[in-house]
Amino acid sequence: MKYPTTIQNLIECFKKLPGVGEKTAERYALAALELDDNIIELFSKSLTDVKTKIGRCKICNNLAEEEICEICKIKDRDRKTLCIVDSPKNVVIFEKLGIYNGLYHVLDGLISPLDGKNPEDIKLNLLFERINNENISEIILALKPGIEGETTSLYIKKMLENKQLKISKIAHGIPIGIDMEYIDSLTLELALEDRTNIS
């Protein structure tokens, strides 16, 4: 004897979400019972829609409802600068910041030989194609810090070394407002290495 089948099904579905266990799923399912009809309708519709309507931008591989994503469509963005990110989520993070006016390229992962992820498994070829065909002058690498991010950055740098391109990577260092003693040694090392002249 558990919940009625419909609720049990809903609990099982919630459990497929990251970090959601039995108790949280139960809580969500019971909360869903109390949601307004129009919210439930939108919820149910959005779930099927994300699977059917959302694809990838054929230029930058960002999430898109049409062939080209909302960002690539904007005419007055700086089309000579590409910010390389590993997931569509990071595009949104940069866009919320509102200070970057170039375009993006979403790799969908990082090179990680240990996990069997080779350069051809992420959208690197699409990136190199873009660089060959479009008039791009700067590449900003904004990949997740760590071994995989570094490997991917190095690979991209190597593949592009004979192009006339400015390649930069976002700074890694101490975040604002964090006590130095809580910073891991790798970050501290990078912060020291990437020190900037202020004199």
Added chain:
Amino acid sequence: MKYPTTIQNLIECFKKLPGVGEKTAERYALAALELDDNIIELFSKSLTDVKTKIGRCKICNNLAEEEICEICKIKDRDRKTLCIVDSPKNVVIFEKLGIYNGLYHVLDGLISPLDGKNPEDIKLNLLFERINNENISEIILALKPGIEGETTSLYIKKMLENKQLKISKIAHGIPIGIDMEYIDSLTLELALEDRTNIS
């Protein structure tokens, strides 16, 4: 510039769930993109189904897909004992334990004058009706410990005092495996009050 509308809608829906903020909702929505088609279909269907198919049992007010819930339907349960709980979730908790063989009564809340919840706002009348019409010999109060639970328990006890009924409440006390120093004083007081003779 944010996510495509479909994803943004889904994020807003996830945010209606208890304890889900912007970041968690984003994480869930992006995870939904990766779910299998059949899971998404079930997810979407279950959401609308819980609103349309799930009602309350007309006997005990538990969640039910038909007029009578799965528990009230079982013929060989002890129909003389009622366990009074405040939410359908607690029915499941007792059922998972598997040691209780009586029936339930779901109040759907507790008396709480401060929040404007009076006895008539919860399913107490249905309970008293049941006691009048059915052949019930024992009532077990299993309400959430605290002032509201106590008030509701006392109210039920008072309303039933001239009936030939055994009324009990589940024991409140120190949970197994918890260090005494972490127990709040009310629990400790109850544990002392409800002490049992072992000699």
